[in-house]
Amino acid sequence: MNPEPFLQLDRVIHEKGRLAIMSMLAASPELSFTELRDTLEMTDGNLTTHIRTLQEAGYISISKSYQNNRPLTTCSLTAPGRKAFAGYIGLLEEILQQTKPR
Amino acid sequence: METNWAADHLQTIRTLMERSALYRRALAPIMTFAGTLGVLAAVFGCLLKIDSPRPFILYWMAVGIVAFSGSLLLVRRQALKDAEAFWSPPTRRVAHALMPPLFSGFVIGVVLHVHVATADPPLGRVLSMLWLPVGWVVLYGCAMCAAGFFTPRGLRIFGWAFILGGCGLFAVGIPDWVSRLYFAHGIMGGFFGALHLAYGAYLYLTEKGKNAA
Numbered sequence: 001m002n003p004e005p006f007l008q009l010d011r012v013i014h015e016k017g018r019l020a021i022m023s024m025l026a027a028s029p030e031l032s033f034t035e036l037r038d039t040l041e042m043t044d045g046n047l048t049t050h051i052r053t054l055q056e057a058g059y060i061s062i063s064k065s066y067q068n069n070r071p072l073t074t075c076s077l078t079a080p081g082r083k084a085f086a087g088y089i090g091l092l093e094e095i096l097q098q099t100k101p102r
Numbered sequence: 103m104e105t106n107w108a109a110d111h112l113q114t115i116r117t118l119m120e121r122s123a124l125y126r127r128a129l130a131p132i133m134t135f136a137g138t139l140g141v142l143a144a145v146f147g148c149l150l151k152i153d154s155p156r157p158f159i160l161y162w163m164a165v166g167i168v169a170f171s172g173s174l175l176l177v178r179r180q181a182l183k184d185a186e187a188f189w190s191p192p193t194r195r196v197a198h199a200l201m202p203p204l205f206s207g208f209v210i211g212v213v214l215h216v217h218v219a220t221a222d223p224p225l226g227r228v229l230s231m232l233w234l235p236v237g238w239v240v241l242y243g244c245a246m247c248a249a250g251f252f253t254p255r256g257l258r259i260f261g262w263a264f265i266l267g268g269c270g271l272f273a274v275g276i277p278d279w280v281s282r283l284y285f286a287h288g289i290m291g292g293f294f295g296a297l298h299l300a301y302g303a304y305l306y307l308t309e310k311g312k313n314a315a
């Protein structure tokens with residue numbers, strides 16, 4: 001079996017929590033911090049850490065605004081983030097194809 | 103083993119993407135509000151003896167507008183409480199799914215209200231107090247079915263109950279033994295009142311902890 005696809009997997013996305021965040025954002029133009037936290041059942045601190053890592057990698061963008069005088073933080077995938085996520089899924093499919101019985 | 107790992111990852115991604123697109127506002131308070139309003143409106147409609155076509159149409163369209171506005175306020179309240187955007191992408195999807203049948207029902211109501219005054223009285227009564235309520239029931243069912251594709255559970259079955267019930271009533275017509283007044287308000291109260299209350303109760307019992315409006 002060719003180990004190359006596995007070695008090419010993006011380590012930023014590959015972590016379970018960050019993969020979950022990327023998956024959620026890939027299906028929705030934007031999601032609020034609380035929506036992500038509640039759906040993924042993460043703590044505020046855990047989610048903040050993962051979001052920061054993804055933001056530093058340039059995969060997600062954060063916007064902060066106010067709704068009825070309450071802060072509203074929303075996250076969305078950037079173009080490089082969408083590309084990286086598509087690439088990650090492509091590699092997973094490649095791994096599956098390689099190991100399928102012929 | 104690696105195959106399982108990759109397949110599991112892909113399955114997780116698929117599940118999360120599907121969940122991300124779902125509408126997350128709790129429906130139980132909205133259903134209970136709409137149901138209570140529907141039952142009360144039907145009771146008052148009978149008590150006030152609203153049994154001529156134009157007042158009947160006007161009365162129930164006003165009730166519909168109050169129910170729609172109240173539901174929007176409940177959704178907004180939930181969104182504010184959860185620190186989430188009111189007009190979020192899932193809310194937009196649900197609104198887009200609801201709009202065509204609800205808009206059709208509204209336009210049909212307005213057109214009938216305008217033209218029923220000049221129609222032959224027996225025809226006007228049948229149109230406005232049998233066909234229109236049943237048509238509204240079927241169209242509302244279509245709206246719920248469409249919205250059900252973006253909500254977690256049960257809404258499509260709820261929509262089908264309206265569609266099947268409405269179609270059944272089309273087939274049966276107004277039975278001889280019941281007065282037009284009670285039949286017309288009964289349809290509206292039964293479907294838009296009792297059925298909503300039943301669905302709201304079902305959601306309260308099965309979605310505990312999510313239903314604070």
